[in-house]
Amino acid sequence: METHAESEHEHFAGSNKLFISVWFWLLLMTGIEVFLGYIHLDVRLMLTILMGLSIIKAALIVAYFMHLRFERLSLVLTLVPMLVICICLLLVFFPDSFRSKDMRYKFNPPPAAEPSH
Amino acid sequence: MSTEATADRLVAGEWSGGAHPYRIGHRKLGMWLFIVSDTLTFSALLIGYSYVRASADQWPTPFPFYPSIVFSSVMTLCLLSSSLTMVMGVSASARGDLKAVRKWILLTILFGIAFLVLHLIEWKHLIDEGLSPFAVPAEWLHKWPQASPLFGATFFAITGLHMFHVFTGAVYLAVVAARVKKLKHEDVEISGLYWHFVDLVWMFVFPMIYLLSVDFTP
Numbered sequence: 001m002e003t004h005a006e007s008e009h010e011h012f013a014g015s016n017k018l019f020i021s022v023w024f025w026l027l028l029m030t031g032i033e034v035f036l037g038y039i040h041l042d043v044r045l046m047l048t049i050l051m052g053l054s055i056i057k058a059a060l061i062v063a064y065f066m067h068l069r070f071e072r073l074s075l076v077l078t079l080v081p082m083l084v085i086c087i088c089l090l091l092v093f094f095p096d097s098f099r100s101k102d103m104r105y106k107f108n109p110p111p112a113a114e115p116s117h
Numbered sequence: 118m119s120t121e122a123t124a125d126r127l128v129a130g131e132w133s134g135g136a137h138p139y140r141i142g143h144r145k146l147g148m149w150l151f152i153v154s155d156t157l158t159f160s161a162l163l164i165g166y167s168y169v170r171a172s173a174d175q176w177p178t179p180f181p182f183y184p185s186i187v188f189s190s191v192m193t194l195c196l197l198s199s200s201l202t203m204v205m206g207v208s209a210s211a212r213g214d215l216k217a218v219r220k221w222i223l224l225t226i227l228f229g230i231a232f233l234v235l236h237l238i239e240w241k242h243l244i245d246e247g248l249s250p251f252a253v254p255a256e257w258l259h260k261w262p263q264a265s266p267l268f269g270a271t272f273f274a275i276t277g278l279h280m281f282h283v284f285t286g287a288v289y290l291a292v293v294a295a296r297v298k299k300l301k302h303e304d305v306e307i308s309g310l311y312w313h314f315v316d317l318v319w320m321f322v323f324p325m326i327y328l329l330s331v332d333f334t335p
Contacts, residue, residue: 066314087160104174
C-alpha cells in the first residue's frame with residue numbers, strides 16, 4: 001500500500017501568499033458584516049447585504065481553501081448546480097410564512113374600531 | 118477515424134472504469150457528496166428558522182454587544198484562522214513535510230477547541246438568563262411581549278448542530294494527526310475539506326442568528 005511518506009510530490013496548487021490573502025478578505029468581509037449589524041437598516045435590505053457577503057465568503061472558501069477552483073470542471077459542474085437548485089427548491093415554501101402570520105388565531109385581538117350606534 | 122469517433126472513444130475510456138473521471142479518488146468524491154448533503158441539512162434548518170421568524174408576531178433580538186456579539190465575532194475569527202492553518206497543513210502534506218502537517222493540524226484543533234469553549238460560555242450566559250428550547254426568559258417578555266417561544270428552539274438546534282460538527286471535526290483531525298504517517302496526502306486533504314465546510318456553515322449561521330438579532334433597545 002502506498003503510504004504518505006512515499007508519495008512526496010503531490011500536486012496542491014495555490015501558494016501560502018494566496019491563502020493568507022483569501023483569509024484577509026474573509027476577515028475584512030466579516031468585519032463589514034459586524035459593522036452593518038450596528039447600523040439601523042431595514043431588515044430585508046440588511047438580510048440581502050449579509051447574505052450577499054456570506055455567499056461571496058462561501059465561494060472564496062470553496063474555491064481556494066477547499067480547492068475546487070483547481071479541480072476538474074466536471075466535478076464543479078456535478079456538485080454546484082444541483083446544490084443551488086435544491087436550495088432554491090427549499091425556498092419554494094417561504095412565501096407561505098407571510099400568509100400564515102395573518103391566518104393564525106389571535107388570542108388578544110386588537111379592539112375593533114367599529115362606529116358605535 | 119473521424120474526430121467524432123475519437124471523442125466517443127475518449128469519453129468511453131474515461132467513464133468505463135479503471136480511471137478517475139473527476140481526477141480525484143473515490144474517498145474525496147465521497148466527502149464532497151457528504152458535504153453536499155450536509156449543506157442541504159443546514160440550508161433546510163436556516164430556511165426553517167427564517168420561515169418561523171418571518172411568520173412570528175414578534176421575534177426577540179436579544180444579543181447585546183457584550184458578551185454575545187464580541188464572543189461570536191471572536192469565534193468567527195477562530196474558525197477563519199483555523200481554516201487558514203488547515204490549508205497550511207494540507208500544503209505541507211503535499212510537500213511531504215509530516216512534522217509541519219502535525220503542527221498545523223494541532224493548531225487547527227486548538228482554534229476549534231477555542232471556538233467550542235467560547236460557544237459553550239455563550240450558551241451558558243443564555244441558559245442562565247432563562248432561555249430554553251421552548252421558552253424565552255421572562256425578562257425578554259418585558260421588552261418583546263409577543264416574543265415567539267421558538268427563538269430558543271431555532272437557536273439551540275442550529276448552533277448545537279454546528280457545534281457538534283466542530284466537535285466531530287476536531288476528533289477527526291486528531292485521528293488524522295496521529296496517523297499521518299500511514300495516510301495518503303489525499304486523506305489529509307479530505308479532512309481539510311470537512312473542516313473548511315464547518316467554517317463555511319458558520320459564515321451563514323453567524324450573520325443570520327447573531328447579526329440579525331442585535332439588541333438595540335436601551
